[in-house]
Amino acid sequence: MTKTYHIHGMSCKGCQNHVQQTLSKVSGVIQADIDLSNAQAILETEKPIKIGVYQAALAEAGGDYTIHEQGKAPKIKKDSKKTKSETNPKAAAGEGVYYCPMHCEGDKTYDKPGDCPVCGMDLVQEKTAGATAHTTYTCPMHPEINEDEPGSCSICGMDLVPVEPDLSAEEKSYKKMLNKFWIALGFTLPIFIIAMSEMLNDNPLYKLMAQEYWNWVQFILSLPVVFYATWMFFERAWRSVKTWNLNMFTLIGIGAGVAWLFSVFGMLIPDFFPQQFKTASDTVHVYYEAATVILTLVLMGQVLEARAHSKTNSAVKELLKLAPNKALKIVNGNEQQVSIDEIEKNDILRVKPGDRIPVDGIITEGESAIDESMITGEPIPVNKNEGDTVSSGTINGKQSFLMKAEKVGGETLLSQIIEMVNKASRSQAPIQKLADKISGYFVPVVVGISILTFILWVIFGPEPIYVYALVNAIAVLIIACPCALGLATPMSVMVGVGKGAQNGVLIKNAEALEKMDKINVLIVDKTGTLTEGKPSVEAIHSYGDFTEEALLEYISALNNLSEHPLAEATVRYVQEQGVTISKIENFNSVTGKGVTGNFENKKLALGNEKMMEEAGASITDELRAASIKHQEQGKTVSFLSVNKEAVGFVVITDKIKKSSKKAIQALQAKDIAVIMLTGDNQNTAKAVANSLNLIDYKAGMLPEDKQDEIVRLQNEGKFVAMAGDGINDAPALAQSNVGIAMGTGTDVAIESAAITLVQGDLHGIVKAHNLSVAVMRNIKQNLFFALIYNSIGVPIAAGVLYPFFGILLSPMIAALAMSFSSVSVIANALRLRNKSLD
Structure with missing residues (x-):
């Protein structure tokens, strides 16, 4: 039997493949077809299967996916990671929205920080206009005092000081990671020194105690590094294997984990290993320094990457700085300072010289020059007069004016720009499909190369065979970097979209x-x-028995119901002439031609020659000749017909x-x-x-x-x-x-x-x-760098140069190279910030 279900939570090909593999393994399922576009699962089964079985399978396999019957509401799993579309008021308001910088799941977002369930990277917080903090003031002696304005403490009289805003989730994550790095570094350095001392002929450390005991010291020092500072890497590696979303952390977890576990096993059961694995003092070679140095260097790369990544959305941060917190509202003729959240449509606001305009609106009194450079990219201030529109975040010049609020909150141009930039930054370019396709095979291929490296060194390598085999196999795992490949496109897109918004x-x-x-x-x-899109009426020409006043009345009656800019120009002209606009009946707008309607039992039509043809109205040679003179000057002519007779036209200019x-x-x-x-x-x-x-x-x-x-x-x-x-x-x-x-x-x-x-x-x-040319060039540079890096790095780590030059790559050097590869991709993307678009 076949039945169709709805799948909630899928957003990319990876999700589709994961769900398909999971449901196909359910006992009794013959075939599972997953339709990503319609979020459906078509399941063919031997017999009816309860939906709870499917849900349990999806939950066990990992990922935020739910299944329910068509037409029934999904039962959303209560988890810290929910999509933005779920009923979360903070997420809906644009607060606490997190996404994967590699966009593994498309535009899927979460309402709490954490790791991407696909690639394991730290989720990044989206910068939204709603997240702008209000400055509050407190007393240094009495922290319970909290005021919106500066002043003096009501208890002790001291001047109030601004309250330091809470760190963003991005900053908190960075600082937490940085602290862990210093801890890892503090314990790794002694391990490294102990391990490197083995190279000394007369090792002074061995005079203090035997190498066997120094191995135990390294083991104890490695515990905080492995089980605290970098434990998250192993958690991500295990999750990647469990969900089969293999990624960079899979390789790190296997490589560093094997080195550390081998060392522990060799220290506890040395007799298990052949003599090739042992030192002159009959202890097994331990690799605590390799494991801890690798993990510490990877952690350093993550710290540098987090700091560099924060600069990629600097354009949005700069836009957020434009959003003012306060405004001067006119209440009963008096100015009253209010929070930006308290402004409503049609409120009258005072904008003083040098102030940022609080919301979108229209100037009702006064004039000024407005600096709109951050929104338009043009450095020259624009003169604004009564009736002109002004936008939130732009800077007033040297004059004061009154404005009427028309768009507030998320409706303002600034908010819409920020939202559009965020959405575009999370979207995937078609070229990313190439990187995604390569990444899908990357980790299994690297693991296979690592195993092959071990086997070849065992067969053809010099003594100690197994030591060389193990070290080079680990180096292969560590140097490979699918992360650089995954970041190549989204980082360039993010910086490019922000650069575009600034211009x-x-x-x-x-x-x-x-x-x-x-x-x-x-x-x-x-x-x-x-043209400017600001048409104006230059003249009205009437012919026959119809006066210019009559034409004005007909034209204004027809155009008063039209949305076309030319119609608005004629209505505005009529109002300036003091003519009363009459009502029209049976109004109809014919797209691309004009408008028709009935007025006082007369059939009217206004528009171009095609409109006249449709209305069955003839244009006399005299009328046509007069209109051509204006048309040859680049002006637009709209003919008016009354009862199928063209009786005149209106001349409209648009610079x-x-x-x-x-x-x-x-x-x-x-x-x-x-x-x-x-x-x-x-x-x-x-x-x-x-x-x-x-x-x-x-x-x-x-x-x-x-x-x-x-x-x-x-x-x-x-x-x-x-x-x-x-x-x-x-x-x-x-x-x-x-x-x-x-x-x-x-x-x-x-x-x-x-x-x-x-x-x-x-x-x-x-x-x-x-911008497009620059971004595409940057993406191709990143992809080239990532592919070349891995194409050269993996064979070198495997030892391909050893037979010719005697060169081997230490796993620690491989870890350093891997860490900087991702940082290099981000640094290259950041160059777009300095690109001139003119």
């Missing part, structure tokens, strides 16, 4: 970052992409962005073909294309036409990016290989795109392309 380029996922490097065609919309021409030239210099697709008419499109030196353009394009054009180019083998800002661009953005939304555009466009340009100009595309 106003928001990457939704790592896949977009990788694909941007391959782009050879860029499709651009006109309005809001090449071309200053950065558009320079950006197009830069992209063309990179051999990227730039094509403009616009819904505007041929004459207007030609005028805009000529001003920007654009050779390729198409006019009169409906949303489906833009999408079809992208499909055509893709079928020709082109890799297409699409830049747009409106609802009508959403299908094309989704169809393209990389969708790029202007940050000044609609939410629908931004949601459909993989990259968002905060400042909303084409120069951001140049930055995005440069």
